[in-house]
Amino acid sequence: MVVAIKTSSFLALDTELSGLGNRKSLLAESIEDRYKAICHAARSRSILSLGIACYKKLDNKAADTYLVQVYNLTLLCSEEYIIEPQSVQFLVQHGFDFNKQYAHGIPYCKGNNKGGSDDQGVHIRALFTELLRARKPLVLHNGLIDMAFLYQSFYAHLPERLATFTADLSEMFPAGIYDTKYVTEFELRLTASYLEYAYKKCKLDNSRSLTSGGTRPHVHVEFCQYAGHMSTYVDYRVCPAVASAEAQTVICPRFSAFGWCSNGTQCPLSHDTDLIILQDEKGKEDKRKKRKRHREKRRGGGDVAEDSSIFNGAPENKIAHMEVDREETPDGQQKATADPCLESGPLMDSDRNSQRNEGENMKADSKGNRVCEDNTDSVTTATADEDTNTKTNTEDGAESSTGDGGERLGGHSARTDAQKRAEAGTHRAGFDAFMTGYIFAYSCTLVKKEGVGAVEETEAEQSWLPTCLNKVYLSGKAAPLNVVKSTFSKSSKAHMQKMEMVWGGRM
Secondary structure (H helix, E strand, O other): OHHHHHHOOEEEEEEEEOOOOOHHHHOOOOHHHHHHHHHHHHHHOOEEEEEEEEEEEEOOOOOEEEEEEEEEEEEEEOOOOOOOHHHHHHHHHOOOOHHHHHHHOEEEOOOOOOOOOHHHOHHHHHHHHHHHHOOOOEEEOOOHHHHHHHHHHHOOOOOOOHHHHHHHHHHHOOOOEEEHHHHHHHHOOOOOOOHHHHHHHHHHHHHHHHHOOOOOOOEEEEEOOOOHHHHHHEEEEEOOOOOOOOOOOOEOHHHHHHOOOOOHHHOOOEOOHHHHHHHHHHHHHHHHHHHHHHHHHHOOOOOOOOOOOOOOOOOOOOOOHHHOOHHHOHHHOOOOOOOEOOOOOOOOOOOOOOOOOOOOOOOEOOOOOHHHOOOOOOOHHHOOOOOOEEEEEEOOOOOOOOOOOOOOOOOOOOOOHHHHHHHHOOOOHHHHHHHHHHHHHHHHHHHHHHOOOOOOOOOHHHHOOHHHOOEEOOOOOOOOEEOOOOOOOOOOHHHHHHHHHHHOOOO
16 A cells, blocks of 8 residues: 555545534534634544545546545444444444444544554554655545544644644645535536535546547546555446436436435435436436527626536536525524535535435545445446446455446436345445546646647646645635645644654655
8 A cells, every 4th residue: 555655646535424513513614613613523533444546647648547445444442432223224224333343443643643563553653654655636526524633643733723634634645635626516517516416427428538539638547456465455346337317217416416315225216326327417408409599699798607517417506616605504404515424414515415325335425424425326336437347455355245246237217126225335434525526637738738838747646636736625605625734833743753753854
């Protein structure tokens, strides 16, 4: 893992959490208040699973090709921590094995260097230190909560002020932090931005680029071939091809917009992300044609410019986060973002959405148990352009809930019990990290090849996304959180001490 981290071009991370606490506080109007709520959650809850996807760009390839190694680590906090029933329920429905966690989870203590021996978390803390020393770009999806939990769990006690926290982060990750939720909302301007939707949309567009003759920008992903005993630690998942949009299945509007639905698997409407994407594309095309007819009739009379809104072509329920009135939603359920996903209960939207039901993945905006984010429907969640299999290295050995010949989740019709059982085993922090990295890799290729007046790269980082550097998505806000060291803020003392250890006194 350390070799993979050190030789990677960028790292994508994802976490599964034991809970997030009060969802309303996590979406408070004041960002400082939100940060306080996140700190409380990180100090009182724990990371149950950590996913790391190492993307290494390969030279001398026609397309942008990456060698990907994905790791899924099951962790066990050695201190007391709160675990929310809804989070547990959601995780169990997605195949998380709590027996395995308590029997073999990697132990760790939170805060500043607690636990002096290897069995008290030195290994995972040392791994995080290696990750910092590697000085690689860090990629997350709706990552503010992830970063707070990583900081509190493996680095130091969280500072009291948000400005101090962002100052520390800017020095911890000098190569930059990228949030793919921000990328999909403000750079790619997708109709929806919850993880599974964004991943599958990028994967579909990438496949189209390949089939068009290879002239359009595209990425290719390769996986390591592990031999001998190493192969027993590899967990395979089949990635089905995208079905056609011919079926007449009615789509669930809430799942379509947020990647989460309170009815879960009991919902009579379709939660098929592939179908949702195809219908969104059709709606977008229909609107373009309609606008064109209007322009021809009115000759530029006040029509809105094409593609001026990131929600063009979106169903009525897919409204911009900043336009949503959080008070309107029942039970404090924040509709406020385009991705529900608070980890624990059914409260938040997809990228930290709480979505507690099986097929949905959410990472609730505030990131609830991100663990759910959007693998929802699928086994498909893990791969590249073709129907290749995705591999995740797990410390717990291979799990065969689907295996090579696993259920291929089909079309848009109602899912069978067998398919649902297959889906239940597909949710992993590692898969979510893979999807996050894939979205980032594809976005970099797309922007670099199609960007106006693209400049030649001088350094590796020039191939990333300069417009999204150190911008972290904030639910319900039109502007991101900038991860920079302000002239009005200082780094925390704990961070300064840590940096001396990490960099050997050289910052």
